[in-house]
Amino acid sequence: MAGVTPSRLGTRPSPARGAAESGPARWLLISLALLFLGTFLLLPLVNVFYQALHKGWDTYLRALAQPDTLSAVKLTLLVAAITVPLNTAFGLAAAWAIAKFEFRGKALLITLIDLPFSISPIVAGLIYLLLFGLQGPLGRWLDDHDIRIVFAVPGIVLATLFVTVPFVARELIPVMQTTGTEQEQAALTLGASGWRTFWQVTLPSVKWGLLYGIILCNARAMGEFGAVSVLSGHISGQTETMPLRVEKLYHEYNATGAFAVASLLAVLALLTLALKTFLEWKQQRAYALAERAQPGAPAS
Amino acid sequence: MVARSFHVLPGFGLTLGYTLSYLSVIVLLPIAGLFLRLLDLSWADFWRLATTERALAAYRLTFGASLIAALLNAAFGTLVAWVLVRYEFPGRRLLDALVDFPFALPTAVAGLTLSSLFAANGWLGQWLVPLGIRGAFTPLGVVIALTFIGLPFVVRTLQPVLQNFEREVEEAAATLGASRLRTFLTIIAPTLLPAVLTGFALAFARAIGEYGSVIFIAGNKPFESEIAPLLIVIRLEEFDYAGAIAIAVVLLVISFALLAVINLLERWASAWQH
Numbered sequence: 001m002a003g004v005t006p007s008r009l010g011t012r013p014s015p016a017r018g019a020a021e022s023g024p025a026r027w028l029l030i031s032l033a034l035l036f037l038g039t040f041l042l043l044p045l046v047n048v049f050y051q052a053l054h055k056g057w058d059t060y061l062r063a064l065a066q067p068d069t070l071s072a073v074k075l076t077l078l079v080a081a082i083t084v085p086l087n088t089a090f091g092l093a094a095a096w097a098i099a100k101f102e103f104r105g106k107a108l109l110i111t112l113i114d115l116p117f118s119i120s121p122i123v124a125g126l127i128y129l130l131l132f133g134l135q136g137p138l139g140r141w142l143d144d145h146d147i148r149i150v151f152a153v154p155g156i157v158l159a160t161l162f163v164t165v166p167f168v169a170r171e172l173i174p175v176m177q178t179t180g181t182e183q184e185q186a187a188l189t190l191g192a193s194g195w196r197t198f199w200q201v202t203l204p205s206v207k208w209g210l211l212y213g214i215i216l217c218n219a220r221a222m223g224e225f226g227a228v229s230v231l232s233g234h235i236s237g238q239t240e241t242m243p244l245r246v247e248k249l250y251h252e253y254n255a256t257g258a259f260a261v262a263s264l265l266a267v268l269a270l271l272t273l274a275l276k277t278f279l280e281w282k283q284q285r286a287y288a289l290a291e292r293a294q295p296g297a298p299a300s
Numbered sequence: 301m302v303a304r305s306f307h308v309l310p311g312f313g314l315t316l317g318y319t320l321s322y323l324s325v326i327v328l329l330p331i332a333g334l335f336l337r338l339l340d341l342s343w344a345d346f347w348r349l350a351t352t353e354r355a356l357a358a359y360r361l362t363f364g365a366s367l368i369a370a371l372l373n374a375a376f377g378t379l380v381a382w383v384l385v386r387y388e389f390p391g392r393r394l395l396d397a398l399v400d401f402p403f404a405l406p407t408a409v410a411g412l413t414l415s416s417l418f419a420a421n422g423w424l425g426q427w428l429v430p431l432g433i434r435g436a437f438t439p440l441g442v443v444i445a446l447t448f449i450g451l452p453f454v455v456r457t458l459q460p461v462l463q464n465f466e467r468e469v470e471e472a473a474a475t476l477g478a479s480r481l482r483t484f485l486t487i488i489a490p491t492l493l494p495a496v497l498t499g500f501a502l503a504f505a506r507a508i509g510e511y512g513s514v515i516f517i518a519g520n521k522p523f524e525s526e527i528a529p530l531l532i533v534i535r536l537e538e539f540d541y542a543g544a545i546a547i548a549v550v551l552l553v554i555s556f557a558l559l560a561v562i563n564l565l566e567r568w569a570s571a572w573q574h
Binding site: 042043123194255277 | 318323328405529530552
């Protein structure tokens with residue numbers, strides 16, 4: 001299949017002689033790239049499912065049906081159900097302020113929103129442990145009032161909230177910047193209220209970017225390990241999320257059990273990738289349509 | 301255009317106020333709290349706790365392994381981006397989508413499956429261990445996990461640059477008699493450099509803070525295969541909060557410095573593109 005496919009002939013002419021690699025060089029490069037991706041992406045992926053299933057379906061299902069594993073699944077879903085909507089609301093507010101208005105310190109604000117990405121998850125967990133733990137004044141006050149945050153579900157939620165703050169905002173900001181403000185202004189001129197303009201004009205025009213941010217945020221919320229590990233207390237059946245359950249089973253030398261839980265998380269990752277690819281395609285099409293509709297609009 | 305000045309969009313105060321309060325409560329104040337706790341320590345205490353022999357060994361491993369992994373990703377990431385953008389082959393689109401797999405896969409799962417692959421009875425370990433290459437429960441395992449974690453960065457920063465690259469320049473060089481290798485080294489490579497460096501820095505920064513994938517595969521022996529984030533966890537388990545804070549502050553300051561470097565690199569890369 002070397003050479004140029006017919007669909008590309010129009011846009012990308014076959015390069016002149018000497019401006020492309022020779023056949024053998026090309027195949028060598030492709031083989032090297034495939035070898036690298038095969039070792040570091042495909043093998044680890046296939047291995048998860050092989051290790052989970054190679055003792056048969058019955059063993060697999062029995063491993064998943066353990067009460068502590070089921071409660072880990074429930075806790076993971078609960079944590080995602082709390083953190084994803086909160087960070088989605090934050091992302092919408094931040095993107096609205098940053099994309100639709102000019103103000104001083106905007107670049108700094110964007111850097112601050114991205115900050116959790118550059119902080120080690122362990123440091124993130126430690127920060128909350130210090131804030132709400134018993135060695136701090138706030139922690140002692142909370143303890144006196146029987147409010148448990150550290151080594152309990154609220155701590156897990158807070159740690160997850162911290163590490164997933166940037167996801168929706170950073171996907172939405174560029175999308176909202178591209179759509180501009182003309183449509184909202186038209187709606188307002190025609191008498192629509194601010195909320196109505198937001199729900200009926202802004203939201204539909206950024207929906208693919210928004211969904212994209214939400215699924216990435218959800219994947220990280222369900223998969224977070226380090227930050228949650230510091231704050232969890234690791235009580236099986238109570239404060240163990242799925243990634244922590246994987247670790248506990250691994251330490252108990254229950255490889256099949258660990259891989260069974262891991263396989264669920266791997267399915268989540270594959271679903272995330274599939275949805276992400278689909279949304280990228282949708283978003284590109286939306287951009288192309290918008291550009292055709294108004295030729296002067298800024299390109300992505 | 302005149303209408304614009306009459307119809308300012310509503311909600312600026314509300315959304316900016318909400319953004320700033322939320323960010324302060326969830327991110328900024330807790331970080332400030334960490335630095336506040338640092339005030340309980342004298343400078344000498346901080347320095348002693350942050351530079352114990354064990355901590356120094358952990359920094360060496362964390363930075364050394366992160367550097368090697370980021371270099372591997374710079375080399376192979378450039379190759380993968382090149383192959384995905386320039387060539388047509390069966391399965392190209394699938395591989396392109398799979399490049400983000402390390403971003404989507406929970407790190408605990410990555411560590412679990414990598415350690416099982418490289419263990420003596422694993423799919424790769426059964427061939428590599430007899431050759432003396434022990435990937436599981438050694439410092440090499442740290443490099444393997446960090447390479448997996450950082451794989452998407454260079455590919456994803458480089459792909460758009462390669463897609464926008466003007467092939468006419470290469471063709472002109474070829475017409476003027478330059479060999480393919482010379483064209484690559486003198487014309488293509490300098491254009492790609494800012495993006496490769498940005499991807500390298502992103503992968504390096506991510507690797508330094510990584511915890512989940514590494515602890516499954518590293519073996520976690522003090523002075524040998526113990527990374528700095530793990531040492532923080534161990535200090536916490538010993539209720540040595542001051543020791544944990546000291547190492548965390550070192551990591552945090554390095555993260556902030558890397559963030560500044562990455563911002564500069566990104567600005568340079570986008571200026572270079574225009």
